[in-house]
Amino acid sequence: MKKIVVKTPIVEMDGDEMTRVMWHMVKDQLLLPYLDMKLEYYDLQLKQRDETDDKITLEAAEAIKKYGVGVKCATITPNKDRVKEYNLKKEWSSPNGTIRAALDGTVFRAPILVKNVLPAVRSWKKPIHIGRHAYGDVYKNCEYRVPEAGKAELLFTNIAGRELWRGTIQDFKGPGVIQGIHNTDKSIESFAKACFNYAYDQKVHLWFGAKDTISKTYDAQFKKIFEEEYTKNWENKFKEAGLDYFFTLIDDAVARIMKTEGGLLWACKNYDGDVMSDMLGSAYGSLAMMTSVLVSPQGYYEFEASHGTVQKHYYKYLKGEKTSSNSMALIFAWSGCLKKRGEIDKTSEVVDFATKLEEAALETVENGVMTGDLMVVANPNPNNTKVGTEEFIAEVAKRLKKKLD
Ligand code: NAP
Ligand code: MG
Numbered sequence: 057m058k059k060i061v062v063k064t065p066i067v068e069m070d071g072d073e074m075t076r077v078m079w080h081m082v083k084d085q086l087l088l089p090y091l092d093m094k095l096e097y098y099d100l101q102l103k104q105r106d107e108t109d110d111k112i113t114l115e116a117a118e119a120i121k122k123y124g125v126g127v128k129c130a131t132i133t134p135n136k137d138r139v140k141e142y143n144l145k146k147e148w149s150s151p152n153g154t155i156r157a158a159l160d161g162t163v164f165r166a167p168i169l170v171k172n173v174l175p176a177v178r179s180w181k182k183p184i185h186i187g188r189h190a191y192g193d194v195y196k197n198c199e200y201r202v203p204e205a206g207k208a209e210l211l212f213t214n215i216a217g218r219e220l221w222r223g224t225i226q227d228f229k230g231p232g233v234i235q236g237i238h239n240t241d242k243s244i245e246s247f248a249k250a251c252f253n254y255a256y257d258q259k260v261h262l263w264f265g266a267k268d269t270i271s272k273t274y275d276a277q278f279k280k281i282f283e284e285e286y287t288k289n290w291e292n293k294f295k296e297a298g299l300d301y302f303f304t305l306i307d308d309a310v311a312r313i314m315k316t317e318g319g320l321l322w323a324c325k326n327y328d329g330d331v332m333s334d335m336l337g338s339a340y341g342s343l344a345m346m347t348s349v350l351v352s353p354q355g356y357y358e359f360e361a362s363h364g365t366v367q368k369h370y371y372k373y374l375k376g377e378k379t380s381s382n383s384m385a386l387i388f389a390w391s392g393c394l395k396k397r398g399e400i401d402k403t404s405e406v407v408d409f410a411t412k413l414e415e416a417a418l419e420t421v422e423n424g425v426m427t428g429d430l431m432v433v434a435n436p437n438p439n440n441t442k443v444g445t446e447e448f449i450a451e452v453a454k455r456l457k458k459k460l461d
Contacts, residue, residue, distance in 0.1 A: 062403070261299050
């Protein structure tokens with residue numbers, strides 16, 4: 057069979073532990089037999105990051121800027137235990153954080169839906185995508201434990217040293233706590249642009265929720281920037297595509313999410329996104345059924361699975377025990393990346409291949425062949441069979457081959 061040519065190189069970022077094991081199985085059995093692609097390979101496994109003083113991560117981010125599309129395996133973010141385990145020079149920071157900062161990107165997550173795993177919320181029929189603003193607010197705060205009675209004030213001094221504004225936070229009669237948070241127009245604008253881009257790209261409606269009735273300056277600024285971005289750059293495009301932009305109060309958004317059938321992107325402020333992405337992830341069934349993509353305002357894309365390196369399974373694997381790790385999100389990271397590459401290159405055969413790969417993976421689960429994490433949440437059926445890590449990928453490969461023949 058003649059291989060399908062992927063015109064532009066893809067940035068491949070290898071990772072750690074069980075996801076690294078699955079990564080190579082997926083590549084060897086589902087991709088390389090069919091695709092003629094050039095991979096710009098960066099090995100981001102922890103030992104490599106340590107040996108290069110983490111330069112390899114920055115190089116990978118630069119490569120994404122050069123080629124536009126990348127795909128990443130899960131990587132270890134080291135803590136004290138990992139420093140000992142891998143004998144590291146230091147506690148390197150999270151590669152995802154480094155890449156996100158380099159690309160100024162926003163992370164979007166979406167569930168992979170199969171017919172035989174029903175979401176916890178009955179009305180959800182289509183994916184609810186979530187986009188979390190990953191800058192500022194309570195994550196970059198300044199806090200103080202007020203020890204005694206006194207006055208807390210908010211003060212802004214401009215760069216020339218002139219005091220522009222001062223307001224009373226509270227006249228304390230006794231001990232308490234105070235907190236200062238901030239955001240910047242630039243970051244909110246990038247977030248808004250990324251959300252409109254993503255929603256338009258995925259052909260889903262965009263919802264944004266904030267609390268501008270209570271926070272008449274802070275949250276109101278978010279609302280204003282989203283509205284300006286919409287009227288300036290998207291209103292016509294959205295109308296033509298039959299898409300809506302909908303702003304509502306965050307509590308109303310939450311209530312409506314429980315009643316919607318899905319098919320939308322829910323843009324969330326930083327804290328809301330932190331909390332709500334975990335709720336969505338668990339309500340949709342399994343961590344291994346969540347994909348993730350980092351989108352930069354310049355239109356660079358980095359695809360990955362939402363889950364981590366599945367450390368516990370890896371230790372079993374090292375001991376030679378049988379594992380049942382789910383590679384769905386990794387497969388969808390590759391298919392998402394190939395679809396985007398094919399769209400940009402205008403190579404429909406690459407997009408077709410990626411679609412068939414997704415179909416093969418979905419059909420495998422829908423035919424009852426699944427890993428342990430899904431066995432416990434899937435609709436009970438005597439045909440359901442629990443398979444191991446390798447067997448699952450082999451089953452997908454079998455179906456993919458049939459589709460391509
Ligand atoms: P994790 O790797 O997501 O795994 C947590 C648990 O979720 C697993 O023990 C497993 O549960 C289940 N699970 C996750 N993915 C699965 C899959 N594909 N198939 C089957 N079950 C799956 O999170 P973690 O154990 O907290 O983190 C491990 C390492 O990953 C850490 O070093 C962390 O820094 C890193 N991490 C990386 C990323 C990233 O690169 N994007 C994201 C998160 C975490 P059971 O054990 O119950 O089967
Ligand atoms: Mg969270």
